[in-house]
Amino acid sequence: MGAAVAGWTVAAVLLQVAGLSLFLYGFFPVKPTLRGFSGEESYQVPSCGSVSAGQQEPALPPDQLRSLYRELSGIPPVYDRLVLMVIDGLPAEFVLGRGRKPPSKEMMESMPYTQSLLAGCKAAAYHAKAAPPTVTMPRLKAMVSGAIGGFLDVAFNFNTQAFLEDNLLDQLHMIGLKLVMLGDETWIKLFPTLFTRQDGVSSFYVKDTVEVDFNVSRHLEFELAAKDWSVLVLHYLGLDHVGHIGGRRSVLMTQKMKEMDDVIRRVHAASLLDNMNRTLFVVVSDHGMTEGGNHGGSSYEETDSLALFIGHSVESPYCSPYDQNEALQVDLAPTLALLLGVPIPKNNFGVVLPEPLNSLTDDQKLRMLELNSWQILRLLQAQVPAFCLEECINSEGSIVLDILHESIEKKLCHLLSKAFSSHQSSRLHRGSDFKSVQAGYYGTAADNYYGFLRYASEWLSHRATDKPLYLLVSAILLMTVSCLFLMSTVSCLLKGRSLSQVDQHSESYLDQRCHLDEVLVLAGMFLYVISLGSSSFVEEEQYTWHFLTSTLYLIFLTKAIHSMLKGSNPTLGHKAEESFDKSNFSYATSFELTPGKRNVYKLCTILIVLVAGRVIRAWHQGGINWVHFPDISKLLAQADSSVVKSLQIISFLAVVVLFSVSLTLLRARSKFVIGVWLTHIFCGFLVLLHICANQISTSLPINHSTASIARQFYVIASVSISATVLASPWVFPIFSTEAESASSGSSPVKAIHGIRNSLFLTGITYTAFWGLLQLLLQQPINAIPLFLIFLQTVSSVVHFSLDKTLHKQWVQVVAMQFLGMAGHFGLGNTNSLASIDVAGAFIGISSYSTVLSGILMFMITYASPLMLYLGLVLHVSVKDIDDISTLRHLKWSYILDKMVTLPCLFPLLINSLALTSYTIVLLLMRNHLFVWSVFSPKYLYVCAATVCTYVGVFVIAMTAVYNCAVFKFRARSYRDKSQ
């Protein structure tokens, strides 16, 4: 039976993995883009019919290309040189204020030079809305190419690859300009061969706020004096790092902004010295940041990035810089391309911005708009094959103007032909003597162009990429089949178990027709699956899990009270009590509790879980929508840092004490156990050192001593855990001592003791070390919730071991898993990518390593579910194997099967249920407004949770298998010896 179950499970898991990868491949496609680079055809009217993609003209030498472009465009380039300064993570709000109000006085004063430029109308600034996901690499791509990449660019953010699409920098390079890059090495990864000179700094070392920027600024003097480059890219990371460490209101923020302002002043001064004043200076940020300094999501705070143009063409006699000028981040690409005289990148859907063209003549402006429209028209033709300019113009006369009911294509068509015809009439009136008439024609033409461009741009950005439906449906079918496999396996098992139990405890409490807790688990899973279809339940998922978990434990409480009432009833009580003390190793038997005391313990453990759960819930209140809700973590963030530190130390001590108390329950106090305890204490000491050292270092960039402490911890902890796991089955006696004295046979009941002890030690070591590791890695504010989750784990196990007849084993496993999910959200995780703690992922890592920091990030995010999976090992050890006594002789495979099947199957089943139903939800929601901002990030979390479940189940299964194998071997050699 065991082998069959294992086979089915593995088959189901494989099916699930196959379905999941198929779905990911289909749902997050690498966005289809136009290949190749824009060339001289950009200056011609796009022709109808097939899009000429393949034909490539022989590449001209750069100088000829440059003059060709100049000739074709009809406008001389406005600038020859470009300085693009990227300030990572600077919200536009810091410079431009919000809602027509200037920024706070403090902010104004921290950027005096920039503000003076704005006030003097020497610069034009925009709130350039960035598209989610607001992480650096996709945003850089959007800025230089004018296109938004696929959603999975986030996943590639940690594995940057060369950028092959048409983009501004390549265009500039093609006309022979020299490029220099200083700053974030993402640029070098995107454009490995483009830059003449480069100095990359790593963006992954988030704790450093000084060094990263110094490494850029130290070249500034040389580069500003050098005349050989035409494009200088500066990417400053420090401000983003300041945000990650201390949030928007960090004390380091104004200082960092002053530093940035100083750089702006220096660059601007140097560009003014330039002959003819032909340098364009652009200051942009790739994304904003939340109050807490994170980014990745799609809130206003995160998408509000800056685009600031400084140059002679921008200047105007009057301006209102704090007017909440809105733009899109992608608008940067066409604007810069047109100002520098290169073709607009092929996949761009940005619109040229008006203010940087201030000094140009009306004709030149209209020409630029025309070029932009042609480029967008080509892109439209690629998306809508039948779209054609001439047909639009021809059909225009016959169509009754009934735009509202027309299709989008018709509307685009109409807007386009209106724009072109008004441009035509403006051209006809060029010779007109009356300035006002000319200006009027220019005005309508420009308005019509912007009307078309904005509409087309919006349509292109919102247009969902075509998803191969059959692929997605077959992926879902695979997942459903896998889910059904698991379900049928579980139902077969449960049926088998309940049959075998009927003849044993026919009168016991277990045989009531249906149990409230089981009904709740089923109904709760049903409600949870339903709730996934609503975006607000996805955004506020923490409520669902906390509510379900607390309800389940409240039901446990009523059941415990119920059984107490029953138990104190003398006629009914005895039967149940008798079954306890047979052969169980548990917390109860270790202390030889009287039934009365046991009842008190039973109630207390549940109350602990409930109250701890409520505190954890209050620690991080809001999800995505209600981030502003007051909660304990916000309270502590404002409180003195010593409070947080003392809370950290308290929870550290509590973890150590709880571990020590649990160890004393092992009646075998061998040297080995003491050794495990000592290494734990030592590791705890290291964590304590790290906590203390870290407190000082929040203001300093990198503290090498803390990194080495963390590394020591990693080494010692991993060594001692693996030693414990490997050695513990060899240490404990196979048969308990009293059993051996009573009857020297190898009866199964007695043999179970050794493996119990060993599993118990392994489980408690797992959980306690995991707790210490998390205390090291997590934000200081999360220390208490971490301890509480540890406490919940232990007290649930104690509760389940106290009364084994009260709840079925699978309900216990599910309860532990629910606790894990509730704790996951209690640690401040949400379903938005912004809540991932990036800073913690670099603790103890000296050199940048994608894999290591990725693993650490995963461990931080899934701290609580993994803790509960490790707790299941503990739970396995105290589990009652009821019908072991009926076995004639020892059968280890049977014990293994009994111990480990349910704790492995149920997490897999529940996860598979969530995964499958959420995949279906995502498929149904694929055209929903929130699909990229709410549902897709959640899907990434669901995938990560699947990985987490696999890891957890693998650990449980392997630990149990290893223990059983060792004990089997030892029992056999023992028998051989005694014979």
Place this chain on the structure above:
Amino acid sequence: MRAEFSQISALTAAAAHVLCFAGLAAAHALAGRGALVSDPALALRLVVVCEAPIVIAVFSYLRRDTQSCSFFKAVARGLIGLPVGAFLNAFGAIVLGAPVGIKYWIATIYWSLAMSLLTFVPAACVFGTSKIDWQNVLSHSIYFTPIDVENYMISAPCHGAVLGAWLGAWPMPLDWERPWQEWPICVTYGAVAGYLVGMSVSLVLIAVHKRRVRAKTD
């Protein structure tokens, strides 16, 4: 058999339920339309004030051990049961995530008193300290195994109110931004609706039970 002498008729049970319903209706009429949304504390206070005397009086009259326990003793049990039940309800609600901020205290207190009147007080008045009856209140076995009319009368509305309150909390995280999504408004609506459903279920169960008993005796 015990059921012989303390069995109450279906009509009495129906009358008791009608009286309780009348209390709720009176509170509703006094508070006026929409008062629960605009001022939950006031509306809940009215519910407590109107419902408490009715519930305690009615169920003390219907007390189980008529011989050994006087009417006033049962009333005293109800009066003690009121805060105890309120405490239990408040504990449950807070553990399930009810807000604990200062501005919610008053509403929470009145809510838990009202919930106590719907759930705990009737049982306290009727059963006193009879363990076996409390066991029945705590379990759902009454729906499967026939027992006394009192158990149906007490348990079904109690279970209905708790279940209704639990279900009533589900719309709270939705982003509809309606005033009734606040604590404790929709939970109260759910509880009252569940209570009414429970009442009718209990009447049906009692009717079915009576018919079965009559069929058996015939």
